[in-house]
Amino acid sequence: MARRRIIAGNWKMNKTPSEAVALCNELKDLVKNDAVDVVYCVPAIDICPVAEAVKGTNVHVGAENFYIEDKGAFTGEISAPMLKEAGVEYIIIGHSERRDIFGENDVLINQKVKKAFASGLTPILCCGESLALRKADTYKEWIKRQITWDLDGVTADQVKKLVIAYEPIWAIGTGETATADQAEEVCGLIRNLIAELYDQATADEVRIQYGGSMNAGNAAELLSKPNIDGGLIGGASLKPDFGKIVNA
Ligand code: PGA
Numbered sequence: 001m002a003r004r005r006i007i008a009g010n011w012k013m014n015k016t017p018s019e020a021v022a023l024c025n026e027l028k029d030l031v032k033n034d035a036v037d038v039v040y041c042v043p044a045i046d047i048c049p050v051a052e053a054v055k056g057t058n059v060h061v062g063a064e065n066f067y068i069e070d071k072g073a074f075t076g077e078i079s080a081p082m083l084k085e086a087g088v089e090y091i092i093i094g095h096s097e098r099r100d101i102f103g104e105n106d107v108l109i110n111q112k113v114k115k116a117f118a119s120g121l122t123p124i125l126c127c128g129e130s131l132a133l134r135k136a137d138t139y140k141e142w143i144k145r146q147i148t149w150d151l152d153g154v155t156a157d158q159v160k161k162l163v164i165a166y167e168p169i170w171a172i173g174t175g176e177t178a179t180a181d182q183a184e185e186v187c188g189l190i191r192n193l194i195a196e197l198y199d200q201a202t203a204d205e206v207r208i209q210y211g212g213s214m215n216a217g218n219a220a221e222l223l224s225k226p227n228i229d230g231g232l233i234g235g236a237s238l239k240p241d242f243g244k245i246v247n248a
Contacts, residue, residue: 003204003205003207003229004037005223005229005230006037006163006229006230007036007037007038007230008038008039008040008062008092008163008230008231008233009040009233009237009238009242010041010095010233010234011040011041011046011064011238012064012097012234015043015238016046017045017046020042020046020050020053021049021050023238024040024054024059025053028054030240030242030243030244030246031057031058031243031246032057033058033247036247037060037230038058038060038246039059039062040059040060040061040237041062041090041091041092041124042061042062044064047061047063047086047088048087051087061086062088062090063091064091064092065098066080066082066115066116067079068108068111068115080116080119084120084121090121090122090163091116091121091124092124092126092165093109093112093124094109094125094126094146094150095126095167106146109125109149109150110149110150110151110154113150113154113162114153114154117158117161122162124163124164124165124232125147125162125165126211126232127165127167128167128168128172129168130170131169131170140189143166143189144189147164147190147193147194148193148197151197156202159194159206160201160205160206162206162207163207163208163209163230164190164207165208165211166186166187166210167212168186169212171211171213172213172234173234174213175213177212177213177218177222178210180218180221180224180228183225184225184226184228187225187228188226188227190208191208191227207229207230208227208230209228209229209232210231211233214232214233214236214245215233215241216241219231219244219245223248231245
């Protein structure tokens with residue numbers, strides 16, 4: 001079955017509100033493509049101005065983080081209903097920077113996936129191995145364990161709408177991209193795992209992205225692979241290059 005391509009920018013902790021609007025305007029014509037879902041995942045403070053700036057375009061708004069409760073005494077956090085009302089449709093969950101720098105574990109990540117679905121947000125669930133695990137050749141088991149934990153209790157109907165991003169940590173922000181064959185190997189493995197955990201129809205529908213130093217030069221080859229349905233792009237999402245990736 002044909003899965004719709006999804007190209008998402010992960011702006012990380014970049015762009016003040018005025019810079020965010022300027023970037024939306026700069027990219028506006030470059031990211032036009034009716035055959036692709038284009039998403040900007042932006043810092044919380046940029047969500048409202050970005051939602052306004054992309055109104056009437058093909059760009060969808062995503063967030064980079066949220067907490068599992070709707071409201072209450074959770075200083076510094078932002079909730080799913082807040083994101084929804086501001087126009088957010090996608091939410092990055094389990095990014096390696098959240099896992100490694102902010103100590104998010106698979107129990108919380110699993111709660112976030114379930115909460116996102118319950119709130120009508122589409123998770124972009126990230127997984128990926130460190131360089132040490134890649135060198136030790138234990139990365140496949142690691143990825144399978146992450147996905148299995150993170151999807152505990154998530155239904156097949158939900159997984160059909162899920163986006164999974166395979167992001168080898170050694171390729172994030174390093175300029176070192178996984179080769180298209182390395183990326184395809186793991187994305188295919190993830191799809192087979194979904195078939196095992198759920199069924200083939202679910203595996204055929206789930207969209208799997210590659211992320212890690214994807215850029216205008218390597219996107220076309222990565223995206224030509226049968227199990228790679230899109231990209232989660234950090235550094236190159238902040239530049240006109242992002243338009244080239246959308247149209248690769
Ligand atoms: P990068 O980041 O494209 O800058 O490597 C990707 C990501 O962390 O999502």
